[in-house]
Amino acid sequence: MARSHKHLFPQVCAVDNLLAAARSAMQGKLSGSSAARFHARWETHAVQLAEELAAGTWLPGRYTYFDIHEPKLRRVAAAPFRDRVVHHALVE
Numbered sequence: 712m713a714r715s716h717k718h719l720f721p722q723v724c725a726v727d728n729l730l731a732a733a734r735s736a737m738q739g740k741l742s743g744s745s746a747a748r749f750h751a752r753w754e755t756h757a758v759q760l761a762e763e764l765a766a767g768t769w770l771p772g773r774y775t776y777f778d779i780h781e782p783k784l785r786r787v788a789a790a791p792f793r794d795r796v797v798h799h800a801l802v803e
Contacts, residue, residue: 729800733799736792
């Protein structure tokens with residue numbers, strides 16, 4: 712099964728795909744500091760992500776954990792913004 716999906720990896724790593732993923736991940740998030748920093752140089756960051764993914768050197772960052780109380784207490788794990796771009800690239 713993995714062999715049949717091997718041809719999709721270059722599409723995930725494509726700069727155009729990562730630019731679209733960055734735009735998608737940024738929607739409504741520019742007030743957050745990590746999203747704002749990414750947005751300041753989003754094309755450069757997308758190219759860097761493409762290079763890291765293609766070379767196999769990309770590593771996910773540390774999650775941020777916080778509690779919310781709606782409607783009951785829950786612990787939420789939030790991926791770094793850069794990782795959210797990769798998540799969007801996988802599903803776009």
